[in-house]
Amino acid sequence: MSKDNGKGSEKDIGSREQFEERVKRLGMSDDSLIGLYRTMSTVRHFEYMADKLYAAGKVHGTMHLSAGQEAVAAGISLAVKPDDYLINHHRGHGHFIAKGADINLMMAEFLGKDAGYNHGRGGSMHIADFQSNNLGANGIVGGGIPQAVGVGLALKMQKRKEICVCIFGDGAANEGVFHEAMNMVALWKLPVLYVCENNKYGMSMDVERASAKLPIAQRADAYGIPWACVDGNDVVEVYDAMKTAVEHIRSGNGPYFVEAITYRYFGHSKSDRNLYRPKEEIEDWKQNRDPIMHFTKHLLQSEIMDEGQAQEIDVQAEQIIVKAVEFAEAAPEPDVSTLMEYVYA
Amino acid sequence: MSKDNGKGSEKDIGSREQFEERVKRLGMSDDSLIGLYRTMSTVRHFEYMADKLYAAGKVHGTMHLSAGQEAVAAGISLAVKPDDYLINHHRGHGHFIAKGADINLMMAEFLGKDAGYNHGRGGSMHIADFQSNNLGANGIVGGGIPQAVGVGLALKMQKRKEICVCIFGDGAANEGVFHEAMNMVALWKLPVLYVCENNKYGMSMDVERASAKLPIAQRADAYGIPWACVDGNDVVEVYDAMKTAVEHIRSGNGPYFVEAITYRYFGHSKSDRNLYRPKEEIEDWKQNRDPIMHFTKHLLQSEIMDEGQAQEIDVQAEQIIVKAVEFAEAAPEPDVSTLMEYVYA
C-alpha cells in the first residue's frame, strides 16, 4: 500500500488485468462490487440533496458533507460485519449510510423532526442508531477517539467477536486524547480499528501545516500499532486495507490504524468560502480523482456493470433520497411539551 | 547513546581511559566535574533532610523526593546557561538546586514560610524563581509540557538565544498534552528541550504497564523530533546528551527530546509503602547504580578529586542544608492578614 504523503496527484486507473487480479485475490463478488457502487452513489446523492435543502433554507443548523470521500465509507462497510460497532465523527453521513442506516430517519433527524433517529435533538452532527451498534457522530473533534477504548474494552471483557471502528479526521489526530487512546488500545490489545479520514484539511488548515510529520498513520509506530496509508478514493484499495486490518483485529492481535487519503468537495460547513484552497485543486480532485468515476471506469472496463445498470442504480439512489426528503418534510416537529425529556434515563 | 529500553541492569563503571577520553572530548574541566559532584551531593543532602523534616512532623503537605535521580538534574544544569528557562515537575527539588536556586528560600517554602520563594503559598510542588527564569514546578502531571510550547514560542518571537528546558516523568508522557505539545514544538521548530526523567514508575505504575512501547523517547519520531535515551545515573552521559541537544536547539534546529533512565529511592510521596516494587530492586539500584557513588569512583580513579575533597564537599553541602533548615525554621509564618493577597496581579 502506498505511503502517499497526502498530496493529491493525477493517477490513471490502472489496467483491467491489475484490477481483476486484485478483486479476485480479495474474493470480491460482482454483487459486492456493485454494492459498493450503490453505496457510494447513495451517499453522493444524500450529500448533494443535503446541500440543496440547506440552500433552500430548510435546514436550521450546521452540517458537514462528505461528497468526494464516499470510497472510505463504502470500503469500510464491506470489510466489517453489520454488528460491529461504529464511532463516527461530525462528517459522518457517508459512514451511517454505508452501515445501513435508515435514510428516512437520517433525513428526518437532519431536518430536526421527531421521527428522526434522535427525535430531532441531535441533527446532522449527532446522528446515532443504537439498534445497529452505530454509536453516533460527535460534535467535538476527536471526542469519539478515546471512547473507542471503552467500547473495545467492553467487547474484550464480554468476550465478544465484534470490533469497534472509530472514524476521525486528519485534524482530530492532533487532539491530546488521540495519544492517550492509542497508548491504551495498544497496551490492552483492544479490538479497535482506527480510521483516519485524511481529506487534507481541517476546517481550513492544511494537514501539512497542522501535523509535524506525515503520513498521520506513522504515528501508530509510537505505540507499536500496525498501520497503513491508502488512497481513500480507490474503494478497492480501501477495502483491501480494511480487510487486512479487520482480520488482524478479529484474530485477537489488538488495534490497527488505517489512514485513507481523500478529499471533500463541499466547503467545511455552511460558513465556508473555500478561500484556503485553490479552485484548481478542487477541480483536479473532482475531474481526475473522483472515487465514483474512478470505480465506475473499472466496473465498466471489466464488464462487471454496464452503463444501464449504473444509471439504474443512480436513479434508485436518487429516488431513495427524494423519498426520504418527502418523509422528513411530512414528519412533525417534536412537540414543545417534550422539551424536558431525555435529560435523564 | 544507548537506546536502553528502560530496564535496570548491573554495570561496572568502565575503564579510567574511557572516562578520561570522554570528558576530554566533552571538554569538561576538573572544576566542572567537581561542580557536578557538588551539585549532586547538595541535592542528595536536601532530599534526605526533607525526609527527616517530614518524619519529624515539621512538614504540612506532600513532597516528592528525587534522591537517586541527582545525575539528571546535574547533567542538565551543566549543559544549559543560567538564563535558560526551566519548566519543572512535581519531583523538582534537584532541578531547582541544580539551576542555582537559593536553598534557604527553597527550604523556607518547603516549610510554608513567608520568606519562601512563594511566600508559603506553594510548597514543595510549586517552587518557582522567576528572577532566575525558573518557571516553577507543577502539581498537575504533564501540566508544564504544553506551557513549554508558549515559552519556546515567545523566545522565538522575541528573537532570543535562550532555550526552554521542560522536565517531566515517564508517567506524564501519557497525558494528552504531551502529544499536542510535541506536534506544535516540532511544527514551529521551537527552542525546547524536553527531558523525560524515566524513574521506571509513575506513582506505583510500572512504565512497562503504562507505555505501550519503549523507550518513551522513540515517541519523538512521530513528530520528526531528534531524540536520545541515556543512562540517567551516569552524569557524564547525561551531560553528553544534553550538550548535543542544547547545541542542536540553540543553532535554531528546533526541539530535542532526551529520556534519562533513572530511579527514585524514596517512596513516591508520603503515603507510599513501596508495595509495588521489590525491595531487592531498590537495593540493587542503591548498591550498584547509585549516580553519586558511580561518579565518585570515576573522579577518584582519575584523580580529579580525592577522598578528602569529596568529604569536604559533602560536609559543605550538609552545612548548607542545615543552615537552610535553621533559616526556614526561624522564619515567620505568613501573616493571616495577607490571606487574600496574590489572587490578582
Next chain:
Amino acid sequence: MPEISYLEAIRQALWQEMKRDERVFLLGEDIGRYGGAFGLTHGMLDEFGEERVLETPISEATIVATAIGAALLGMRPVAELMFMDFVLLTLDQLANQAAKMHFMFGGRATVPMVVRMPGGSGSGAASQHSQSLESMLMHIPGLIVINPSTPYDAKGLMLSAIRNPNPVCFVEHKILYKTKGEVPEGDYTIPIGVAEIKRPGRDITVVANNIMVIKTLNVAEKLSKDGIEVEVIDPRTLLPLDTETILKSVARTGRLLVVHEACQTGGWAGEVIASVVGSPVFDYIDAPVRRLAGKDIPIPYNRVLEKAAVPQEADIEQEIRALVEGRI
C-alpha cells in the same frame, strides 16, 4: 452495627457491588497494588483481579472516555480520579459527552457510570490538589452529583450511584476518609436527590455539604446548650437538589444559612438561596439569607492560611449566632 470509616464504607460498597454485579469494574491510576492515593481500593486487586481493577496510564480524559464507551456497551464502570482537581482534565468527556448523550441521542443511549473524585482542603496539598469543584459539575444537566458526609450515606449512595443509569460524579472529601460511623454490613441504598435533616431545630436552617455537615453538627450541639436549636440539612445529592426539604425547613425556621468549603463566588450556596427566595417561602423569611463559604482564593499551602481559607467551626458558630440574634 459495625463502626467503619467513610473510606471503608465506600470500599465496602464497591466490593459488594462487584460481587453482586459482574458488569461493575474499577479503573483509574494506581488503584491496584498501591490501593489508590488514599488506599481506598486497597485489597481489591487481589480479590477481583486485573480485569476488574484496571490500572490506567496517567490519562484522565481517556479514563472517563473509557468509562463512557464501556457504559454504552452495558458495563458499569466506576472510574477514580485521584484528586477532584483533575476532573478539569476530563470535563469535555464528562460534560460535553457523557452528560449529553442520553439527550442528544433522543433517549436512545444510556451511560451508566460513576466517576469518584476526592476533593477538599486540609492536607497541605496546595492549590492544585485541594479544590471543591462540585458547584461547577452541578451546572451540567445530565450529570448526577453526589456528595456524602457520613460513612452511612457514602455506602448507600455509592450503591445507588452504580445502579443508576446516568453518569454520576461521586464527590468524596479526603479529610472525611478517616471519620467513622455505623454502617450496616448488608446491601442498602439511599435515594439520589433526597436530602436528609441531620439534626432538627426550630431557630435556623443550615444547609451544608460533606465536611461542613460535620462541622455544623458540632456547632449545633454546642449552641443547643445555649438554647439555640439549629436544623442541619445535608442535601447529600447536589444535582438533582432536594429543594423541597430545604423549603419546608426554612418555612418553619424563617432563617437560612448555607455553608460550603467551595469558593463562595459561583458556589452552590447561590443555587440553594435562589431557590428559596424565589419561592413563596420568601414571605416566611425573617433575616437576611446568608452563606458562609471558602474564600475566593486558591487553597494555600501553608497550614495556617489553609485553615483560614475555608469555614471553621468558630466561623459557623459566629454566623449562626449573629443571624439568630438578629445582628445581621
Next chain:
Amino acid sequence: MPEISYLEAIRQALWQEMKRDERVFLLGEDIGRYGGAFGLTHGMLDEFGEERVLETPISEATIVATAIGAALLGMRPVAELMFMDFVLLTLDQLANQAAKMHFMFGGRATVPMVVRMPGGSGSGAASQHSQSLESMLMHIPGLIVINPSTPYDAKGLMLSAIRNPNPVCFVEHKILYKTKGEVPEGDYTIPIGVAEIKRPGRDITVVANNIMVIKTLNVAEKLSKDGIEVEVIDPRTLLPLDTETILKSVARTGRLLVVHEACQTGGWAGEVIASVVGSPVFDYIDAPVRRLAGKDIPIPYNRVLEKAAVPQEADIEQEIRALVEGRI
C-alpha cells in the same frame, strides 16, 4: 460615531491593540485565511502576518497552555476557542494553571492573556456548540470573566482585557455578532468589574448578561408604555462582579429579577441573588427575588425546541409583569 457590529468591534479592538503593542498576538484554529468560524479575524492574517496570527492544530488545551507560556515571558496572547463549549477541554490549563499561578507563586508570576470564546444558542449547532458556561468560569478565583452585550462594550472591554495582567475569559455571544451599535474609532477602555445601568427605572431591577440584555431592553421599552419602568443592569464583567451597583439599584426598586441564557441550576443568577439577599438590602425587598434562565437541559437541535430552551422576550415580559403586579 460610526455604527459597526459587535463582531467588527471586537476585531477593531484586536487590530488596534496589535498595532499599538507588538507583544500582542492571536492564536487559534482557522483564524487566518478562513478568518475564524465566524469571520471575526478576517483580514488580520494579511495585515499582521503568520507570526502574529498564529494558526494552530486542533489542540485546545495546548492553545491555552501556549498562551500561558508566552504570557509568562511577557507576551500578550489572545487565544480563540472556536466555540465556548471547547473551553471544557482547556480547564486544567485555564483553572488549575493560569488562574492559580500568580497566587501559587506568591505573586511573582503574572499571566496576562485573553481567551476569547463565543457561547450561546440560536444557531442550530446543538448541544455541543451552544452552551453558556460563564457561570462555571466565574467560580475560579484568579480568572477574570468578561461578557459584553454591545459593540461599544465589546471593544472597550477587549482593550481592557488585553491590557490586564491577569488571565481573562472573554465570553462572546454568537448571535450578537451581527448586532450593530455606535463605536468610537479611537482607543478607549471600559473598566473591568464595573456594571452599567443600561436603562434606569424605578419599579424593578433586572440583571442580565449578553443577549439577554438586548432582549430585556426591548421588553423594558414595551413595558414603559404601560407605565412599568424597568431598570436594566448589565454586569459586563461577571468576575469580579459589581455587586455594589446591583445592591444600590435593588435598594431603590425593591424588586430583582436575574435573566440569563445559561442553564438555571448552578447558573450565575444564584450568585447575584445570594449577594443581594445576604446584604442589608434584604430589608428593602418587597417581592420574591426571581431568576429566569435557560432550562436545565442540553441545547436541542430542532429550532422550536432550541428557542423554548432559553428565555425569550415574552417570558421576560411575563415574569416582570408578574413580579411588579405582585402576582408572585
